[in-house]
Amino acid sequence: MSGSLDRGSGVARTIGGSGSRAHHKDLLSSRDGRRLRATLFGVDPGRGQTVTSPRVGVIGARRARSGLGPFVVRELLGAGSEIPCFLSTSGRSRDETAHELEREAGIRARGYLDLKAMLKDEQLDALAILSPHATHAEYLDAALEAGLHVLCEKPLVWGVEDLGALAARLTAGFVDQGLVLFENCQWPYTLAALERLHPGVLDQLPLQFQMALWPSRRGVDMLGDSLPHPLSVLQRIAPGENSIIEDVRFSTTDPDARVTVVRFYYGVGDHRVETEVEMRPSISHPRNVRIAINGRWATRLVSARDYAISFHSDGRSVPVDDPLPLLLGDFVKAISQSPPQPDLDQARRIAHRSKLLGEIVADFQRASE
Missing domain, CATH: 3.40.50.720 (NAD(P)-binding Rossmann-like Domain)
Known part of the structure; x- marks a missing residue:
């Protein structure tokens, strides 16, 4: 059996030998072979070609x-x-x-x-x-x-x-x-429906933002369940790098509390958004979440018959495109x-959202001591 060096890739290719073609074909069709194909031929089959059905x-x-x-x-x-x-x-x-x-x-x-x-x-x-x-x-x-x-x-x-x-x-x-x-994080995909319910609500940077959520967990784990939702929305309605969280306050840190409210200011540059997130632990479905920008509330309802989603406010309603298939x-x-x-x-945004979440969690843990 002899070998030659592909100077372009620096990889030794095996040439000849009993059964080498069959072995080579099997190798290139394996998972490890995907990496080898990328090295030998300059093509990454997972990323260099159109994947019609990933x-x-x-x-x-x-x-x-x-x-x-x-x-x-x-x-x-x-x-x-x-x-x-x-x-x-x-x-x-x-x-x-x-x-x-x-x-x-x-x-x-x-x-x-x-x-x-x-x-x-x-x-x-x-x-x-x-x-x-x-x-x-x-x-x-x-x-x-x-x-x-x-x-x-x-x-x-x-x-x-x-x-x-x-x-x-x-x-x-x-x-x-x-x-x-x-x-x-699906809630940013619902903002178009919120704009239809309250025309103009997204035209300016918000001064106030509120959400009422029904997480399945309690205590500090409740924060991991809940807070990525409002943080992801805040990143969209008050965009900007290096946003900050200031003046974090909790109504309670009791893990058995029926309701926990966290309040803070979300800052981007010189702008501050007064934020309030209410969390009511529950395992029931569906959960009728509420969201408000500058006091203009919307309640999300999910039909028990066909799981259709809608926003409701003051006798008005608009359909909401299911955010899960949109995101996926x-x-x-x-x-x-x-x-x-x-x-x-x-x-x-993902990395910074985790940073902000970590800061709120740390404040919660300090307040619990």
Whole structure:
């Protein structure tokens, strides 16, 4: 057997030898072969060509607790992606997830108990990370190592002292590799409907912003459930880099409280937005969230009959396009481009949102002492 050096790539190619063509073909069709093709031929099959049906592996595909797994899977399929596999934590969970996905999304996906095995066996383009908050960073790092795009449930990271530093490192990794990163913050997609309900409400920078939410968790975890929503909206209605949070106050830090209100000022440059977020822990569905800009309220209602979403205020109502398929459609579109189209501004917003969330969490923990 002889070898030659491809001077353009610096990779030794094996030439000749018994069975070498079959071995070479098998290697290039494997997951490791995707990286080899990129090196040998200057083509990254996951990112250098149009991916008509990107293959997305799902972590946390069940509807355990208040998870969105089956709904996300269904909308990813509707947006044109394939869901060949999912990761579970136990054999029982794997079997239950397989049945749930077949029932809710009409697919038969392969279940894995080991992430490394799933990434090795499956030729994936992206991961959907829908697992518990504290596991996100581990899976984001694995996606970076494998060169995969990511849709991640909010909050992006959780359970560490410095959320901002961890988020900054991770988002920088995605930017450096030209990978797409989305955080599942859907509320900015509803702002067009809010403008239809209250014409002109988005014409100027807001002075006041309020949300009333129904998180499924209590205590500090309630903040991770809730605050990415108002923070993501504030980033859109009061845009600007290096926004700050000032004068954070809590009505209570009692984890058993029926209602917790956090108030703060959201600052961009010289502008300040007086912000109030009310959180009422609940596991009931649907949750009729309320949102207001400059005192102009809208209540989000979800029809029990067909799950249609609408905003209501003072006897008026407007339909709201379901934000989940809009967000997932944007994600699939971004990773299907040739080359994929990472949004650098979005990456910065995600990292900064985690930083602001971390500051509020730290204030909550200090107030709880």
